[in-house]
Amino acid sequence: MRTEQALQECERRYQAIFENTLDGIIIFTIQGTITGANASACRMTGFLPGDLVGKRVADIFSNDDAKKYLTGILRVVETKEPDARAVTVPNRGGTSRVSIRFSPVLGVDGSVVSVVGLARDEPGRGFRAAPGRSQKD
Template sequence: MNGYAGFKLLIVDDHAHNLFTLRTLIAAHLDALVLEATSGAQAIDLTHRHPDIDLIILDVQMPEMDGFQTATLLKLRKRTRDIPIIFLTAAFKSEEFQQRGFAVGAVDYLLKPIDDSLLINKISTYFRLIEKERGLNRVLEQRVAERTAELAQARDYLENIITHMGEALLVLEPGGAIKLTNPAACRMLGYAPADLIGMGIGDVFEEDGDEAAGAFWGTWLEALIRTGALSKIEARFIARDGRRVPILFARTAVTDTAGEISDIICIAKDMTGYVRVATDPDPATTQERGERELPQEAS
């Protein structure tokens, strides 16, 4: 076997004996499949019927549509513009015609009579380049597929955590609108996920002394810009039915590469059933009293 089985080569010449010579030469050195065309129009038709052609050897001097015109049309079509073209000619040998050949997209411009070794070496070189490019593309595609799978796995893992976490999660836009939530927040507030998206944080949240919806937002934003996070506070969610749900609430700002806030992450723990009990950690001292949370005993 001579190699390059599976490659497809199109040879174009209006003289049958030239096609025979090319076909015989290529078959003696390479295992590529050879297609033949006797005109530019037939060559273009073959490229439509065989979109996997790897290389074209194109005679320049042909009636009706010469090699330059054929190459120009091939380069205009998306499916054929990247196929390498080697020009062969016995008549157009001047540098002017060679430059014209390269200008219309040829990768090589060879003169007849054909130098057998040179032509086979040229064909083999382009096949090797194509083979290498395909190998690199396969590696790249494999890496992209692996990375895509890793990202999907990481996304599913994160979504699973968010879905099953016991605390309510609200992700806000910098203006305070809710852009993402989790099932715990929906249960706590009594809203469907689609209903919560787009609502303002002031519609579902209030702090002590800030019963007016949204009255606290300017203070929040200023503090988040300054510190990036606000410590846990006691507050209330305003449920859909008007109930006030006591929560322990924390907020964190996420910034973009420019240092601007892109998201605000809010996490709330339902404190229903808990009461605050004052304790004296050390009765023998005069230290300030601490506080701890205890579950409220059932009556």
């Protein structure tokens, strides 16, 4: 009973951090499918959580950036070490430049079972409106 309570408390702490951090958090399968995204990641990309979950990176990002995402994810799976890179994300009719750090989530056997991406707007390289659109659009 006590173990179950501790597990529930741990889950609530995790959920509070996941939902309230200013950094975008996206959880990927080792094949690059999105299984979770927090509110900050949704704000960064302009997508609703339901629009991201179940999508592959190639469904959302440009070819060049999808390759960067997949390369980062695959490198993490192979090395079990974090990997960081800069990518462009779609956002409110324009794009934002973000730094993303991919980190492994290890299973009980030590293998990578998923990858967490922590995204942060790059200083001085934030929102850029699409041609013909203002930043207010």
